[in-house]
Amino acid sequence: MPLYVPYPGGSNILQSVTAKLASDASRTQTSFADLLSTSITKVASTNLLVWASWTTSFSVYFARSAMLRLMVNGAEVLRAGEEEWSEAQSGGFVYRATGLAAGARTVALQWRIATAGDGTFYCRPATVEPEGASIVILEVST
Numbered sequence: 001m002p003l004y005v006p007y008p009g010g011s012n013i014l015q016s017v018t019a020k021l022a023s024d025a026s027r028t029q030t031s032f033a034d035l036l037s038t039s040i041t042k043v044a045s046t047n048l049l050v051w052a053s054w055t056t057s058f059s060v061y062f063a064r065s066a067m068l069r070l071m072v073n074g075a076e077v078l079r080a081g082e083e084e085w086s087e088a089q090s091g092g093f094v095y096r097a098t099g100l101a102a103g104a105r106t107v108a109l110q111w112r113i114a115t116a117g118d119g120t121f122y123c124r125p126a127t128v129e130p131e132g133a134s135i136v137i138l139e140v141s142t
Contacts, residue, residue: 012141014141015138016136016137016138016139017038017040018134019037020125020132023126024124024125024128025124026120026121026124028113028120028121029113030112030113032112033111034108034109034110035123035133036134036135037071038135039104039106040137042105046142047100047142048138049138050070050093050136050137052070052092052107052133052135053090053093053133054111055089055131055132056088056089056122056131056133057131058085058119058120059122060084064083064115065114066083067080067112067114068080068091070095070107072097072100073100078095084113084118090130
């Protein structure tokens with residue numbers, strides 16, 4: 001489920017950056033790793049509005065959990081859990097990053113499974129509809 005930048009007619013939107021997962025990905029590890037990331041170079045005294053969305057699935061049903069988290073500049077700002085279920089599940093984050101200094105900033109959507117051996121966590125936009133992931137960042141004046 002990709003996200004799209006809102007109409008940029010507002011005078012407080014300075015720039016936008018979008019990223020969309022293009023190739024299939026899978027995860028079997030219990031440590032977090034980037035599913036998708038992008039960067040933006042911001043100016044002083046602005047905020048970043050971040051939207052991240054995903055649709056994922058699992059190889060089998062175990063009634064356990066997996067996690068996704070939103071990272072801004074290497075720091076976790078939001079976390080969500082999903083049940084390990086073979087049907088596609090969707091979710092998303094909306095976050096306002098304030099107080100960041102001017103310069104290059106990285107936003108990442110990371111993922112992991114809960115327990116080793118619990119199967120495979122998938123995000124396959126190239127081969128399985130509706131799976132996918134996207135990030136939209138708007139730099140806005142305060």
